[in-house]
Amino acid sequence: EVQLVESGGGLVQPGSSLKLSCVASGFTFSSYNMHWIRQAPKKGLEWIALIYYDSSNKYYADSVKGRFTISRDNSKNTLYLEMNSLRSEDTAMYYCAKDDYGSPFDYWGQGVMVTVSS
Amino acid sequence: DIQMTQSPSFLSASVGDRVTINCKASQNINRYLNWYQQKLGEAPKLLIYNANSLQTGIPSRFSGSGSGTDFTLTISSLQPEDVATYFCLQHNSWPYTFGAGTKLELK
Numbered sequence: 001e002v003q004l005v006e007s008g009g010g011l012v013q014p015g016s017s018l019k020l021s022c023v024a025s026g027f028t029f030s031s032y033n034m035h036w037i038r039q040a041p042k043k044g045l046e047w048i049a050l051i052y053y054d055s056s057n058k059y060y061a062d063s064v065k066g067r068f069t070i071s072r073d074n075s076k077n078t079l080y081l082e083m084n085s086l087r088s089e090d091t092a093m094y095y096c097a098k099d100d101y102g103s104p105f106d107y108w109g110q111g112v113m114v115t116v117s118s
Numbered sequence: 119d120i121q122m123t124q125s126p127s128f129l130s131a132s133v134g135d136r137v138t139i140n141c142k143a144s145q146n147i148n149r150y151l152n153w154y155q156q157k158l159g160e161a162p163k164l165l166i167y168n169a170n171s172l173q174t175g176i177p178s179r180f181s182g183s184g185s186g187t188d189f190t191l192t193i194s195s196l197q198p199e200d201v202a203t204y205f206c207l208q209h210n211s212w213p214y215t216f217g218a219g220t221k222l223e224l225k
Contacts, residue, residue: 044205044216045207047214061213100167103168110159
């Protein structure tokens with residue numbers, strides 16, 4: 001059974017940093033591209049970052065480019081999102097999701113909440 | 119970016135009803151449209167991919183149709199366990215974008 005479990009969220013002050021993790025199981029993690037997606041309170045879903053299965057390519061939404069870094073450790077079956085210079089508008093539930101060969105986002109984690117507030 | 123307009127935002131229906139939810143893309147996305155179900159406190163679940171392909175393990179009462187700019191998710195006979203929020207995703211071009219969601223409840 002595919003499982004994705006996020007962790008690392010919490011309440012932080014504007015301008016601070018936070019690193020999210022997503023531990024994967026039930027599939028060959030090193031073979032699939034992975035994403036981070038977020039949903040701000042009472043807002044729609046927003047894709048924010050993609051990393052290829054071998055870390056050869058990374059892509060970001062304009063809203064986080066230059067502040068967030070996606071990475072992965074295939075030996076630990078873990079996806080990461082390092083978030084710097086956090087702003088109140090980064091307050092959201094953050095989900096990791098995997099790609100399938102025929103479709104993106106075929107499995108998602110349950111999400112982890114990040115709140116940026118003073 | 120491609121805008122996905124989903125309707126209705128809220129839907130109330132009875133057990134056994136046929137339910138339809140729509141997504142309209144701001145430009146042609148071919149058949150690159152997925153549908154997801156999200157129950158309260160749970161991870162989103164893929165129901166339909168590429169407009170009309172049923173994901174493994176999803177009940178056959180769920181179906182998808184459409185191409186180009188107009189897409190529909192149909193639940194042929196609503197069950198109590200279908201209470202959830204449903205949303206669409208276009209994956210024709212980057213950045214991938216989502217519909218705003220439809221909250222489905224039982225009447």
